[in-house]
Amino acid sequence: MIELIIGKYNYWIYIALMMIGFYAMIAKENLIKKIIGMNIFQTAVILFYISMSKVRGGTAPIEWEHAVRYENPLPHVLMLTAIVVSVSTTAVALALVIRIYKAFGSIEEDKILEMKGDRTGKPPESVL
């Protein structure tokens, strides 16, 4: 049991982080908070991949004459993509939040849901 906990402590941390982010994404009412949660969530996944790439006694995956072992380069490559995806999603989400704030005057989900279907508001395009 102890080995299980010690041997994989990186993984436990990533699970904890991921759950914090996940919780914020589904249970927070504030739209920006959801985005913050989303960032934590996605970074946690990246942490998982990077932990996986770690090799005991390894060095950075750049050719080096003294190197005994290298870290696994593949997860690094994959996670570069994941970071890009993360920032892209964040950007789009923020753009949406700005539009929502203009259209509804709020970024609180429950307040917005109350207003939903109320067609008296200005159409979103016209406020730009």
Added chain:
Amino acid sequence: MISAENLPILVIIIPLISAIITPLVGRIHRSIGWLVALLATSLSFAYSLALIRSVMENGPISYWLGGWEPPWGIEYVVTPFNGFVLCVVSFITIVITLYARKSIEQDVSESKIPFFYSLYLLFFTGLMGIVITGDIFNLYVFIEISALSGYALVAMGRERDALIASYNYLILGTIGASFIVLGIGYLYMVTGTLNMADLSARLPELYDSTTVRSAFAFFMVGLSLKLALFPFHIWLPNVYTHSPSTVSALMAATSTKVSAYVLLRLMFTVYRPEFVLTVVPVTKILLILAALAIIIGSVIALAQTNIKRMLAYSSVGQIGYIILGASIANQTSMTGSLMHIFNHALMKGSLFMVVGAMVYRTGIVNIEDMRGMGKKMPFAMAAFTIGALSMIGFPFTVGFVSKWYLAVGALKADMWYFIPIILLSSLLTAVYFWRIVEAIYFREKSEKLAGLPSEPAEAPFGMTATTLFLSLLCIVFGIAAFIPTKVAAAAAKLLLGG
């Protein structure tokens, strides 16, 4: 030069490059963006057809990107299974592109139209990339391309509620995608590979590993979110209701289908059929979920007053059909499931296009206001009637073909109890579509309609013609069902490891 062996990449790269140049060339004249989109989707469809023909004759095609042999590099694989989906997606997209031209002018301001078409093409590229790839991480990348472009497309809806729909779609879509990437990580961790064929070869000895199993659970949850399988469907009704008509049609006809494809691909070709059937009998859970989706989707659809929302809930039910056929997992039901991917794309595509045409001309989205519409827009409503009959599963329409396969498949598997479910949902579908058909033709015009000029007024030619075309295809392929069935049956055989 550009020879036949490069077909798999051309299918993807032509729309991709078109998407890249659209924002630039689109500025020259407002219809150029559309022309580029049309050209790209047409070429992509032509190449997909060439691919499927070659695959049916000569067997699967593997394309090594960068010239690296898999599993070192990324591989594109074309089999009857994904060739079929490629053709379906690209074909429907051409039709919707033709339709989009006028429709989108109402939803998107003129200076943004090139950007719209760029995202439209990116969405399409993403879907095609998802389908054709044989590498599991590449799959994720393309899922993100289509998802990101999808969010923006949905937000283009006319009402401000579209923004909320898009935002929720984004959050749930990201959760789904993150689960998928997590699953990929788990699989990579225990196998060391990302190539699907390689994974499939290495996984069987690891079936007992908790890592492999929980990876599977993550895939299921992630894809169910993308697929809007009950009870993960919550984002779908809002998205379909508030998107621009073109986008609703496109999404309903293609994106959930592609997600269903991915689910099947993972269940049956990355994991093997024996894993999902015996080792961890997920198909049992999926059967229940599918049955619930079919019934609950239909029941909720019954209660809707907004036509787009009704169609959306009906989609929730129809997705259940696809999953049902796949989970029964015999040759017949699997064929039915694959046929339903195609058939439902035709039916739902045409129905959403009808609604789009109606919104374009009259602005009506409430079922109550559709009374007497048959006199106002006779052609569009004819298309609606055909689509409705097809959804009900009337013989001579595509809807019947898939129901036939699903029912016979269920009987062959000794699961006769799914037939009452299928039939009950047909009945419910009949009720919620028929009340509209009746209102369209046999009731005096609604107040809203009476306020408009009384002479018949169809949507612009491009919209009406494509809508009618698609709905006529519902009949054509209801009769000539043997053409797509041949491919679907080959694909089903492949999936079940035969």
Added chain:
Amino acid sequence: MKEHIVIRTVSRLLIPFIQLFALYVIAHGDISPGGGFQGGVIIGASVILYVISFGMEDGRRRVSESISDFMNSAGVFLFAGIGVLCILAGGAYLEYTAFAGKAAHGEHAEHALHLASHLGIYGIEIGVGITVAAVMMTIFFETARHEDD
């Protein structure tokens, strides 16, 4: 913020160096950490820094909307185009070694292949850099825009 002379001066001094560093990062992606993406982000960040210290209008004067729009597309186009060139040169998509042509089988085969490979990799890194930089600017410009401008 426009009034802060210190910030303005420091930025004016720093930005060329930041951009130079970015170019270094892009160019040396093959031997050290970094590459097109990181370099692109740094270029984008330098422009953002400029905008923060000199204001949106000034920023837009330096990098106009049409330029950033053009760069958005140009970078990916370069990337995807290199892939197509590989096909035209007789290889698979993004198979850079196709550029080596006949030399791939000659005396200095490995050298030729490495050269072709480097050529392709530089090409795509530059493509990535351009797009990333442009998109970062675009996103910032669009997100930070205020009602009054």
Added chain:
Amino acid sequence: MEIIHSARPLYAMAVSAVAVVLIGFSYERPNLREFWTILAAVVKFAIVMSMVPAVLDGKTIEYSLVTILPGLEIGFKVDPMGILFAATASFLWILTSFYSIGYMRTLKEHAQTRYFMCFAATMTATIGAAFAANMFTLFLFYEAITLCTFPLVGHKETPEARAGARKYIVYLLGTSLAFQLFAIFLTYNAAGTLEFSSQGILAGTASKTMLTVIFVLFIAGIAKAGIMPFHNWLPAAMVAPTPVSALLHAVAVVKTGVFSILRVLFFVFGTDLLVDLDIGTAAAYFVSFTIIMASFVALTKDNLKARLAYSTVSQLSYIVLGALLLTPSSAVGGIVHIANHAFSKITLFFCAGHIYAAAHKTNISQLGGIARRMPWTMAAFFIASLSMIGVPPVAGFVSKWYLAVGSVEALNYPVLVVLLASTMLNAAYFLPITYKAFFEREKEDEYHHGEEVREIPIMAIPLVLTAVGSVIIGLYPDYFIALAREVIR
């Protein structure tokens, strides 16, 4: 048995399909439009009749149109039973066309183009059902008939019409989707084919329980046959214009229902299997219940069309009963009754429509003395009601005779009692009408406008012809009986 491959059944179908298009395009010229209707009706009858000699020679005409999926084929096969039904329906269509024109023009109905288009479309589907070579094709046309007649039932577009039409579609579409389709799935799964065969296709393919389930599902799924408790759509459909009630709800639609049941009984199950299963008798009692109950309900109806509707419900069950008794004579009686009932019932409906068009009367209690103003009509009505009761020499007698003989052959005396009782009931609800029309005095205040009530030739002639027709088949039944014997041979 010799098989001829010919597209003639397809042509017989297609004639009216082409007419649908032509009628649709000539909506601005009523005369041309009606010309197409009549032309199509005549041509269709000619094509159907041209196939009769071959069929009487014991040949079958087959034509396979398209194979949708392996096992799902749209195919046509002309056999005696099919031709009997097709000939009856297509002949009556000619008369109904004239009658319709008179009816629609006299009443200046709206949406006449839609009316004639749907009418022609329904006839296409009816002929398709008559010539269907397999259960799938039959199901297809069965459903198509429901759809094509829906606009006809809801023709008036009033709230009642809509309610009636809704009931119509709910019953017919609902039962066929829920039960018939289910039965077809089960049949296909068990037998591996849906092709009709004179020996039946289900024998020995599944357990007895399963076969019984299939049987019950089929009977419940074919609601067009009007067997209780799925009969309610028929009275509801009486909101349609009378020619529709006449041709469709006395001939095409309901006969497609009983025709489908006969097809299922003889060609899917096969007589031997039914005897084996031993469900014929139970089902026969079940059907007998419909015969008696419907007659009782008919007694209580004052609305003429409603009474005719319940009479139809009752009479349809004769046909099913004949088949279920599983004796040669009863089967002949049942099959012949398809034609006999068609001629008589269409006459009755024609009369009802004529009375409505000419005198604007719908209820029996208003009919006092009307025979003096409309003698031909009421004479035809009298003849047709004799046929319903089963008095010689009118057509109904022939079928009832065979049914009675069959029930004796089957040693099934309760059924005999049912037949006798229903005859009494038929008499009880038909004869008073005639009595009222001929012998009672008309009430003065009935004719409030003081307008002259006269018979309208274009409507009167067809109904006289059908009445005469029913006498002729009553006198010379051999032709139909020969066909019926071919069926069960």
Added chain:
Amino acid sequence: MMEVIYILPLLFLVACALTAVLMKDLLGATIILGAYSLIMAVVWTMLNAVDVAFTEASVGAGITTVLMVAALSRTVRGEYEPAHEARGWKRKRFSITKVSGFFVVVLTAAAMIYGTMDMPDFGDPNAPANLHVARRYIEESRHETGVPNFVTAVLASYRGYDTLGETTVIFTAGMSVILLLRRIRRE
């Protein structure tokens, strides 16, 4: 000892994440998120993932924070307190979201912990992930592509197509933001 030093930033990460999620002031939460990213970059550097750390530092800590601050400047800064405004059933619904969210999270965490049981130990050089494809990249990439940075070799050559996809994702984001936020040109 080394491991303890390493564990500290990990715990700090958790603390930052919790604070960012719980903090009411959105601007503060954003800044803490930036700090979180920066620490994350440090952790990755310690794990020798230099390329990724570099990217995270510039993107996560830099660009994302800037973008969020920019977005906040156009919306509102604080998260409002539902307790003051919502009464009765609305209040209840609010807590239902939290409770059900909590259960979903616990369920997911359970699945993850279950999945972690059979994972190779952290840093195991003989883990399958390091043996199959990755080994070949390390051994052959210099020879095959001539690039000493393995990450670049894989990124640009072996999996160059993924990178095209990645660039496309960025491009898509750019197009999306333009479509969503760009002001309509008045002609």
